[in-house]
Amino acid sequence: MTIGIVGSGRMGQDLFYSLIGYECRVILVSKNPEQIDKITKRTQKILKRDPQLMGKETPVITDSLYDLADCDVVIETVIENLSVKQEMFQRLGEIVKNTCIFATNSSSLDVTGVFYYEKAKERCLGLHFFYPLKLISTAEVNAGPDTSEETVKEMVRFLSMTERKPLVLRGENRLVLSKLLISLAAYTYKLSLEGELTLKELDQITKQVLLFGIFEMVDSTGFPIISQCLANLPDKLHSVLYQPLLLKVTELMKQGKDGRRGEGLLSLEDIGKKDTAGIENREECYEVYGVRFLSFLLNEAARYMKDPLLDKKQFQESVQEVLGLSASLKFLYKELKEKMLLETLMAEYEKTLDPLLLPADFKVYRER
Structure with missing residues (x-):
C-alpha cells in the first residue's frame, strides 16, 4: 500500500x-x-x-x-x-x-x-x-x-x-470527538464568565477529570484551529454556547496572538479581573464547578450515544482515550450518581432555559 x-x-x-x-x-x-x-x-x-x-x-x-x-x-x-x-x-x-x-x-x-x-x-x-x-x-x-x-x-x-x-x-x-472537545472548552469558558473562578482555576478543575487542562488544550492547539472549530462545528443546539469563546479567541487573533507562543488564554488572563480571595469555602466552590463540568460532559456524551449509527462501546473507549479521562464514562456516571447529575443539569437549565442543558437519556450508562 x-x-x-x-x-x-x-x-x-x-x-x-x-x-x-x-x-x-x-x-x-x-x-x-x-x-x-x-x-x-x-x-x-x-x-x-x-x-x-x-x-x-x-x-x-x-x-x-x-x-x-x-x-x-x-x-x-x-x-x-x-x-x-x-x-x-x-x-x-x-x-x-x-x-x-x-x-x-x-x-x-x-x-x-x-x-x-x-x-x-x-x-x-x-x-x-x-x-x-x-x-x-x-x-x-x-x-x-x-x-x-x-x-x-x-x-x-x-x-x-x-x-x-x-x-x-x-x-x-461526523467529527463527534472534535465537537465534544470544543464544546467542553466553550462550556468551561462560559463558566469563567460567572466571575467566581479564573481560567487557571477552572483549568485545574478540569484536570480532575481530563488528562489535560481544557484551556491548555485550547492554547496548545492554537487559536486559528480553535476559531475554525468554533465557527464550523456548532449545530443549532450549540451555536449560543460557542459564541463567547469564539469572540474572545477572534479578539486575541486580531491582536496578533495565536495561543501557541506563550500568548494563550492562560498566560494572557487579566489577573485583576476577578478577586477570588474573598470566596468562602473554596474547596466547596471547586467541587461545585467540578460537578458542573462532569455533568456537562456526561450529558453531551449521552446525547451523542442516542445515534443508532454509532458504536456506543467504541465511542466510549475513544472518548476516554482522546480526553484522557481518569476513568470510563460509565464509571464517572456511577461515581457522580444520576440524581446529582439530573439536579445539576436541571438547576442550570432553569437559570438559562438553554435546551443544551436538558438531561439526555442516561440509560446508555446503565447498559452492560
Whole structure:
C-alpha cells in the first residue's frame, strides 16, 4: 500500500514519521523547501538509528504532487480552509489513479463540503487524527453520505495495520470527538464568565477529570484551529454556547496572538479581573464547578450515544482515550450518581432555559 500525505505542518509531519516502518510506502509532499530539507535530514537519522527499517520501503519527501500518482490513499493535512482543500483535491483528481482513496484530516470541515466538487465521492472520506499522535491511537473515520462501504473498510484496514483504533462515524455525528472537545472548552469558558473562578482555576478543575487542562488544550492547539472549530462545528443546539469563546479567541487573533507562543488564554488572563480571595469555602466552590463540568460532559456524551449509527462501546473507549479521562464514562456516571447529575443539569437549565442543558437519556450508562 502506498500512502501519500499532502502538507508538512505539525500533523503532516507527525503522521509521516508515525507511518515509517509499517508495511506501506509513504510519500510526503511539501511546498516548503526548508521543511523538505529538515524532514529529509530527520528521516535519514530515523532510518540510520533503526537497522530494521533499512529493508523497508524508503520514505519519499518531495515538492511535487505528481509523485503521488500511484498512491492507494492520499491524506490531506493542509490549512483549515475550505477552498484550499477543495482546490487541492481537484488538482489531485487529475493526477492519481482512479482507485485512489481521498482522505481529509480536517478537524472542523465536514466531508460534504470538502469533497463537494469531487466526481468519485464514493472514494472520499474524513480521516481525523488527534494530538499527540504518539499517545492517541484513535482516529475518526468520517464517512460522507456517498462514501462506499468498501472505502470505509479499506480505511479501517489501513488504520488497524498501523496500530490505530478507528472510530467510524456517519450521518450528523461526523467529527463527534472534535465537537465534544470544543464544546467542553466553550462550556468551561462560559463558566469563567460567572466571575467566581479564573481560567487557571477552572483549568485545574478540569484536570480532575481530563488528562489535560481544557484551556491548555485550547492554547496548545492554537487559536486559528480553535476559531475554525468554533465557527464550523456548532449545530443549532450549540451555536449560543460557542459564541463567547469564539469572540474572545477572534479578539486575541486580531491582536496578533495565536495561543501557541506563550500568548494563550492562560498566560494572557487579566489577573485583576476577578478577586477570588474573598470566596468562602473554596474547596466547596471547586467541587461545585467540578460537578458542573462532569455533568456537562456526561450529558453531551449521552446525547451523542442516542445515534443508532454509532458504536456506543467504541465511542466510549475513544472518548476516554482522546480526553484522557481518569476513568470510563460509565464509571464517572456511577461515581457522580444520576440524581446529582439530573439536579445539576436541571438547576442550570432553569437559570438559562438553554435546551443544551436538558438531561439526555442516561440509560446508555446503565447498559452492560
